[in-house]
Structure formats: C-alpha cells, structure tokens
Amino acid sequence: MSTVEKILLEFEPETRNLLPVLKRISAAFGYVSQKDAQKAAKYFDLPLSRVYETVSFYDLINIKKQPELTIEVCSGTNCAVNGSFEIIREIENLFHVKAGDENNPRIKLEIISCLGQCGEGPVVVVNGKVYTKVTVSGVHGILKEWV
Amino acid sequence: MENKIITKYWNKIDPLNIQDYIKVGGYDALKKFIRDMDARTALEEIKKSGLCGRGGAGFPTGQKMEMVAEKTEKKYFICNLDESEPGTYKDSSIVDNNPHMLLEGIIVSALIVGAGKAFIYLNGHYEKQKEILAHALEQAREKEFLGKGIIGSCYDLDIEIFQGAGAYVCGEETALINSMEGNRGEPKLRPPYPTDSGLCGKPTCVNNAETIASVPWIIVNGGEAYSKIGASCSPGTKLYILGGAVKKPGVVEAPTGTTIHKLIHEFGGGISCGKELWFAQIGGASGRLITENELDTPLTFSRDCPVPLGSGAVLIVDKSVNIYDLILSWTGFFRRESCGKCVPCREGTFRLHEIAGRLKDGEISERDKEALEDILWTLNNTTFCPLGKFAATAMSDAVEKLGILGD
Ligand SMILES: Cc1cc2nc3c(=O)[nH]c(=O)nc-3n(C[C@H](O)[C@H](O)[C@H](O)COP(=O)(O)O)c2cc1C
Ligand code: SF4
Ligand code: FES
Numbered sequence: 001m002s003t004v005e006k007i008l009l010e011f012e013p014e015t016r017n018l019l020p021v022l023k024r025i026s027a028a029f030g031y032v033s034q035k036d037a038q039k040a041a042k043y044f045d046l047p048l049s050r051v052y053e054t055v056s057f058y059d060l061i062n063i064k065k066q067p068e069l070t071i072e073v074c075s076g077t078n079c080a081v082n083g084s085f086e087i088i089r090e091i092e093n094l095f096h097v098k099a100g101d102e103n104n105p106r107i108k109l110e111i112i113s114c115l116g117q118c119g120e121g122p123v124v125v126v127n128g129k130v131y132t133k134v135t136v137s138g139v140h141g142i143l144k145e146w147v
Numbered sequence: 148m149e150n151k152i153i154t155k156y157w158n159k160i161d162p163l164n165i166q167d168y169i170k171v172g173g174y175d176a177l178k179k180f181i182r183d184m185d186a187r188t189a190l191e192e193i194k195k196s197g198l199c200g201r202g203g204a205g206f207p208t209g210q211k212m213e214m215v216a217e218k219t220e221k222k223y224f225i226c227n228l229d230e231s232e233p234g235t236y237k238d239s240s241i242v243d244n245n246p247h248m249l250l251e252g253i254i255v256s257a258l259i260v261g262a263g264k265a266f267i268y269l270n271g272h273y274e275k276q277k278e279i280l281a282h283a284l285e286q287a288r289e290k291e292f293l294g295k296g297i298i299g300s301c302y303d304l305d306i307e308i309f310q311g312a313g314a315y316v317c318g319e320e321t322a323l324i325n326s327m328e329g330n331r332g333e334p335k336l337r338p339p340y341p342t343d344s345g346l347c348g349k350p351t352c353v354n355n356a357e358t359i360a361s362v363p364w365i366i367v368n369g370g371e372a373y374s375k376i377g378a379s380c381s382p383g384t385k386l387y388i389l390g391g392a393v394k395k396p397g398v399v400e401a402p403t404g405t406t407i408h409k410l411i412h413e414f415g416g417g418i419s420c421g422k423e424l425w426f427a428q429i430g431g432a433s434g435r436l437i438t439e440n441e442l443d444t445p446l447t448f449s450r451d452c453p454v455p456l457g458s459g460a461v462l463i464v465d466k467s468v469n470i471y472d473l474i475l476s477w478t479g480f481f482r483r484e485s486c487g488k489c490v491p492c493r494e495g496t497f498r499l500h501e502i503a504g505r506l507k508d509g510e511i512s513e514r515d516k517e518a519l520e521d522i523l524w525t526l527n528n529t530t531f532c533p534l535g536k537f538a539a540t541a542m543s544d545a546v547e548k549l550g551i552l553g554d
Contacts, residue, residue, distance in 0.1 A: 059313030076233030
C-alpha cells in the first residue's frame with residue numbers, strides 16, 4: 001500500500017506536477033483529505049489555499065470521502081438520446097435517492113459528462129467500473145453485483 | 148481524388164506495432180522533412196494546404212505555426228487531446244487506430260515551429276489511450292524518431308503526456324495551459340495569445356489532434372494537393388462522428404463541405420429502421436440544430452457557413468426522443484462545466500438548467516419565458532470565454548426552430 005509520502009516523492013516539487021500528484025492521491029485513497037492536501041502544500045511549498053484552488057476544480061479529484069456505492073450516469077447528448085435519463089430515474093426510484101445528492105452516506109448517484117464512449121452508450125460507471133449499452137431493465141442486474 | 152487521409156489504414160495495420168505503420172509509408176514525412184526540407188519550406192506547404200484547426204474554431208494552422216516559428220526564444224508545442232465535447236470521440240479513435248500517425252504529426256509540427264519539447268494534453272478519462280500513446284512513444288524513441296538527434300539530424304525533440312482531470316473547459320487552450328501549470332483550469336484573458344505567451348510564459352502552439360494528424364500527408368503529398376480536397380474555404384478531410392438514429396454510427400472521414408444529408412445516407416447507412424428524423428445537432432452539445440429542410444447545407448469551418456462544423460459530431464435525433472431530456476443534457480452539461488470565473492456564465496448556466504427542469508415538469512411560467520430570453524442573450528454576448536456562448540446555442544435553436552416553449 002502506497003502512502004501519500006511515497007506518492008509525493010515520485011514527483012519533483014514543481015507546480016506542474018501538482019495536478020498529477022493530487023490525481024494520484026485521489027485515485028489511491030478515494031479522495032484528497034485535508035491532511036493530505038496539507039502534506040502536498042508543504043511538499044510543493046505552496047499555501048494550502050492554493051492547493052485547494054486546484055484540488056476543488058477537477059471532476060476526477062474528490063475532496064470528500066466517497067460512499068460505498070457511487071453510481072455515475074453519463075448524460076452526454078448521445079447517451080441522453082439513448083435513454084440515460086430514464087436510467088437515472090430508474091436508479092432514483094430503486095434506491096430512493098436523488099441524483100446529485102451529496103449527503104447520503106451510503107450511495108451517491110451522479111450525473112456526469114461525456115466519457116468519450118458515446119458509440120456504446122448509455123454509459124454507467126459503478127465504483128469506477130464502466131458499463132456500456134446499459135438499458136433500464138439491465139441496470140438492475142448491474143447494480144445487484146454491487147449491493 | 149483522395150478522400151481518406153487519417154483513416155486510410157484504420158483496421159488494416161496493427162496500431163501497437165510501429166513497423167506496420169512504417170511499412171505503409173509511415174514516418175516518410177519526417178524523413179522527407181529531415182532530408183529534403185527545413186522548417187521554412189515545410190511551413191510553406193502547411194500554409195499552401197489551407198489546413199485549418201479541427202478543434203472547432205477553424206483557425207488557419209499555417210498562420211498559427213508561423214506566429215510561433217518566428218519567435219526565437221524557447222517554445223512549446225501542445226497537442227490538444229482533451230476532447231470532451233459530448234458525442235465526440237474522433238481524437239481518441241485516431242489514437243486507438245493509428246497512434247503513430249499522430250506522433251509523426253506532432254514531431255513534424257514541433258520541428259516546424261522550432262519547439263524542443265512537445266506535450267500531449269490527454270483527456271483525464273482516456274486511460275486506454277494513455278497506454279497506447281506511451282507504448283507508441285517508446286517505439287518511436289527506439290527508432291530515433293524522437294529524442295536527441297532525430298534520425299541522425301541535429302533536431303532534438305521530446306514528447307510528454309500530460310493527463311487532465313476531467314474538465315471540459317480545459318480543452319480551451321488558455322485553460323489547458325493553466326491546468327498544465329498546476330492551476331485551476333480557467334481560461335485566461337487573451338491577448339496575450341499562447342502563440343506569444345503560453346506555457347510558462349513561452350510562445351506555445353496548441354493544435355487539435357486531428358489537425359496534427361493531417362500534417363504528415365501534407366508534407367508527403369504537398370500543400371497544393373491537400374488544398375484541392377473538399378470545400379475551398381476550409382480544405383481537406385474531416386472526421387465526422389455519427390451518432391443517434393443512424394444505422395451505422397461511428398467515426399467516418401469525408402471531405403469538408405459534405406452535406407448532412409450525405410453523411411446520414413451515404414456514410415451512416417440511413418436513418419435507423421422504424422425511426423423518423425426530427426433534427427440533427429452538429430458539433431456536440433455546443434452545436435446548432437438543423438431541421439429537415441436544411442440538411443443540404445454543406446458543413447465547413449468558414450465563418451459564412453450557417454452551420455459551423457465544430458467538433459464534427461453529427462447527432463441524429465428522431466421523433467421518439469424526449470426533447471426535455473435532451474435539453475436537460477445540454478443545460479446540465481454547461482452548468483457542471485462552467486468554470487465559474489465569470490458571472491454571466493456561472494449564473495446563466497445555473498438558471499438555464501433550472502428553467503430546463505421546470506420545462507420538463509411542465510411548470511414553466513411566463514416569467515421563465517421572459518427570463519430565458521435575457522439569459523440566452525447574456526450568455527451569447529457577454530461571457531469571458533466561448534463556453535458561455537456554446538451554452539446558449541442549442542437552447543436558442545430549440546426555442547426558435549423546435550418551438551419548445553409553445554406559443
Ligand atoms: C470551451 C472550449 C472547449 C474546447 N475544447 C477543445 C477540445 O476538447 N479539443 C480541441 O482540440 N480544442 C478545443 N477547443 C479549442 C481550443 O481552444 C483551440 O482553439 C484548439 O485546440 C486549437 O487547435 P486547432 O487550431 O488545431 O483547432 C475548445 C475551446 C473552447 C472555448
Ligand atoms: S464563460 Fe463560463 S467557462 Fe468561460 S470563463 Fe466564464 S464561467 Fe468560465
Ligand atoms: S455521450 Fe455518453 S459517453 Fe459520450
């Protein structure tokens with residue numbers, strides 16, 4: 001298991017490495033905690049606020065601990081015309097959640113932007129695993145794998 | 148006439164094997180550049196070709212390269228492979244099918260502008276493409292197409308992959324540079340343009356991956372031959388990404404100036420069985436809507452073209468599609484992707500998305516309708532970067548051409 005210190009030492013402390021480092025930390029631990037952000041700030045010799053400026057901007061970096069189950073549904077144009085909003089409504093009803101609600105400690109359902117796999121939409125990502133050509137009925141089977 | 152340049156060897160060669168590409172004439176452009184040309188003569192060919200940016204804006208590539216080539220300081224070349232316009236996956240298809248053509252284009256372009264270092268700014272989600280490119284870079288280094296003293300010449304070049312972290316606006320070149328410098332990916336005020344002051348304050352040439360992939364062909368076959376392909380205002384071929392209700396969705400290559408009708412019927416195999424065409428959207432979520440009587444419009448990058456080509460995405464929407472869901476797709480996208488730097492876009496995209504929600508629920512009021520007009524105007528005219536304008540495009544067309552608000 002890698003530690004934040006180890007990840008930091010893989011990179012030179014130059015600001016151009018800040019984004020790659022934060023992305024790596026988020027991927028390794030699920031999110032960038034305040035403690036880790038402080039460590040990064042110290043390593044790069046930047047104010048903590050400056051690290052947060054960057055860390056809070058990007059979709060692929062989390063700053064909060066993620067729930068056990070995160071479901072992301074692409075709502076890009078191509079996925080949308082193939083029914084991604086029906087899938088979203090199906091999942092909302094299934095788990096009694098609302099898309100975009102960040103306060104449920106167990107499940108997060110998120111509407112995301114195009115992933116570039118539009119030819120195989122609708123695309124659903126569950127805890128990082130990508131499912132393509134998902135249908136309203138098929139989504140039940142996919143989610144069963146995870147709950 | 149040649150109609151396939153970028154896709155010519157797709158599915159015919161092994162993309163992971165540099166030898167396959169070399170066998171079909173790959174890296175000949177680089178060899179020609181090194182042996183028979185110099186940066187000036189190569190630049191002349193690019194200018195003659197009339198090649199213009201495939202990233203959406205259609206800026207003349209030769210002119211941009213020249214602005215950087217003229218500078219004498221240290222400079223950079225960046226291949227823009229952020230590609231996050233919804234419905235667009237042409238640049239990743241280039242990497243999947245023929246990554247060496249892209250690398251050759253980057254190498255030649257970087258040498259033309261005189262950069263010793265080039266970057267590929269890769270979409271944060273493109274993990275597979277990152278592996279393919281890393282592998283291809285290694286092979287190119289082994290063959291001495293990269294590194295110090297490229298195939299025995301005095302040219303040096305290194306290429307590095309920089310991966311984004313999921314933000315649409317980072318495809319905009321100044322935001323892209325901000326993101327590479329470890330900042331928030333917000334656009335910067337232009338001027339100064341990146342060609343004067345880009346990455347680390349140095350002159351930087353940023354080009355779209357598809358633009359760059361056309362460069363080797365131009366070097367080998369000459370600018371004049373390229374300028375004869377497609378529409379004269381913006382010559383060459385273009386990758387179109389067909390999606391929605393067509394029989395054969397996917398990436399196709401056709402000359403610029405091809406009509407939407409032809410794209411649907413000749414390249415896309417026609418409208419899907421049992422579906423009836425309603426309208427088409429050209430250029431992803433930022434694109435305009437085209438109704439049936441406009442399908443004969445040729446698509447070009449010219450400013451005079453009523454339908455800008457944009458990213459080349461062609462979405463065919465049929466009558467069974469729930470338009471309110473599609474509207475939520477547009478407005479939700481821009482609300483999420485607005486970087487928040489300027490008020491008209493940050494607030495405008497938010498309000499637009501709220502109104503789209505009420506429209507869907509059938510709760511839209513007269514006040515909403517009035518506000519909508521103001522919001523669209525504000526987005527269209529007052530935002531800091533073009534993202535704000537993009538956010539208004541499809542919605543304005545939906546109001547005007549589809550009459551989504553009723554009477
Ligand atoms: C909001 C926004 C997003 C953009 N996204 C991309 C993109 O994903 N890929 C791209 O090549 N250009 C994108 N562009 C255009 C770039 O700013 C730039 O014009 C382009 O990379 C220049 O390359 P070209 O001249 O070869 O087209 C975007 C522009 C804006 C305003
Ligand atoms: S228009 Fe939108 S994306 Fe562009 S700078 Fe303003 S807030 Fe950011
Ligand atoms: S629109 Fe969903 S992956 Fe592109």
